[in-house]
Amino acid sequence: METKSRGHPRGREDYVCWLLLTLIIGVCCVRGLEMSTGKIPFLEAVNGSTVLLPCTYASCIGIENLYFKWEFNDNGTMQKLADAVIPLDHVGPTNLMVYHKRVDYVGSSKENNISILLWNVTFEDAGIYTCFGKNPKEKNKNHSAIFTLYVVEELRQVDNTLTKIIASCVGGFIAALMAFMLLKNLTLFVLAKMEEKNKECLVTSSGIDNTENGLSGSKSTPKKA
Template sequence: MQDRGTEEPVRLGLPHPAVGLIFSMLLAVWTTQALEMSVGKIPFLEAVNGSTVMLPCSYSSCIGIKNLYFNWQFNQNGTMQKVCESVIPSADVVVSDVSIFRDRVEFVGKNDHNNVSILLWNITFEDGGYYTCFGRNPKEKGKNHSAVFHLIVVDEVRVVDNTLPTIIAAAVGGAIALIMGFMLLKNLTLFVLSKLEEKNKECLVTLSGIDNTDNGISGSKADSKPTPKKK
């Protein structure tokens, strides 16, 4: 009969903590090297019908690019339509061969500062919508990324009436200033009154001492008479 008390406990094949740390570091390095497409801090623009606008886009990669493929696409009623496309062999090459698939579109990036922006000439209301700037970098094993820019076409630029917000802000500011002034005046008044009260107390104590001396009250200097000697 086998003695179960001498059996080795079953050990789970858990990875060493160092392995997890190395994996996390490699993942962080890979993330920082990844291709990124950017349309700027403000990813939308409101433009007047008939005007010319630029749709900004730039790329970045910590390890550089090689044969970077990029394109612009327009979302027309849920269908992605290609606007333009090209391949950038390296970062120091000026892009000149760009395929354009849409009227009134001009590529203006020229790869200056990793720029792949485009111009839209004489925009119409049909040009309004979402444009996607897409990039794929073979140097990063085909890593790709995209950014979306929203173009809003209007009849005229709306002028925002700031009269009411200005009045409200002025009223609130004035009320706050009034409250602060009242509190300051109140604290100053209380401070002056406390000082006057302390001064009055000192004056009363001084006057009380003087009255005791003049009236010859026991314990004052007027009672300090020598005791007559007995014969």
């Protein structure tokens, strides 16, 4: 009985450690490889311009022979633009292949960047682009992020009327506040000078009254007859 009671806490500690390890591994697996096309995954480009299609990857468990590719949804048909294999973190891609004549790979292994450039865009290039990744460390789970490209004849002019009105109102308010503070300080200065002058007048008037009453700063002693 004593042996069992001593071994029981040890078994509980092992169970807790095993449970924590399972949770940590589970979290890492859930947040393994992540593909991202940025906080704003869309762009409006002018016909004939060159655009950057951004994509980065991240993995809390690291990568090993990460396979990635860029695809374009051409009216329901996935058209491959580029693909490659990245052996390890911070190592450049191998077997890089570009399948589109107006596409250049501009990624950086130091920044986990696998972006591409699309030259001389046309209206046919508008649509959804997919950045796809697969990490063998995660049993080849598929991960992807999409980027939407809009192609226009010219960029729309933004109406800044409201912004200008708000800026004018704010500027006018600040100018009025500064003028008020300046006027307030000037008024206080004038009042202080007037008060100082009034005090001087009171002192001078008091001295004159004492002289007329036969006093010159001290009480006089009447002479004996």
